[in-house]
Amino acid sequence: MRRWTAALAMTVVLAGCGGGEQTETLNQQPAWQGGASADPATPATPAALTPEEAKRRYLAIVEPYNTALEKLETAANAGKPWRTVRKLAAEVARTNAEHAVALRETTWPAAARTPMAALLAENDVALRHWRRAGEAADAEVLMREIRKAAAHSGAEEAGKVRAALGLPAYREG
Numbered sequence: 262m263r264r265w266t267a268a269l270a271m272t273v274v275l276a277g278c279g280g281g282e283q284t285e286t287l288n289q290q291p292a293w294q295g296g297a298s299a300d301p302a303t304p305a306t307p308a309a310l311t312p313e314e315a316k317r318r319y320l321a322i323v324e325p326y327n328t329a330l331e332k333l334e335t336a337a338n339a340g341k342p343w344r345t346v347r348k349l350a351a352e353v354a355r356t357n358a359e360h361a362v363a364l365r366e367t368t369w370p371a372a373a374r375t376p377m378a379a380l381l382a383e384n385d386v387a388l389r390h391w392r393r394a395g396e397a398a399d400a401e402v403l404m405r406e407i408r409k410a411a412a413h414s415g416a417e418e419a420g421k422v423r424a425a426l427g428l429p430a431y432r433e434g
Contacts, residue, residue: 307368315370316426322363323419326356327431343400350407351395357388369426376421383415
């Protein structure tokens with residue numbers, strides 16, 4: 262039991278995003294890439310956020326996801342039962358999906374658009390594994406899916422987004 266929790270703790274540390282269940286939204290084109298508007302009177306591409314607005318918006322969007330990841334890590338480090346960790350993994354999946362939608366719906370400054378697209382691509386892969394972890398039938402499946410999600414944490418991409426936005430590197434906790 263302790264072996265899987267130690268491995269879990271290490272993988273979750275790697276999964277932080279320096280940075281719900283709407284699958285169809287995950288593949289939508291981000292607003293800043295000219296996604297179609299539902300209202301023809303509305304411009305297809307809203308104005309990009311100012312640098313200060315973008316910093317605040319990014320931090321507000323990723324905070325619930327980062328908090329969920331930290332709760333998962335804390336539970337794993339404390340040796341909580343795998344079913345408890347599974348519930349927390351489901352919460353990570355929920356917050357991951359929600360933050361992906363919010364990141365896509367935001368019109369980022371030009372410097373952040375390419376790293377944001379890369380972050381969202383990694384996020385899409387990770388999200389599939391977070392969802393599977395949240396539905397795992399046993400500790401082995403839970404660990405496997407958490408490791409797969411962590412392999413697509415987007416940490417490098419999130420670091421580039423943060424740099425493009427003028428934010429310091431992500432610090433856990």
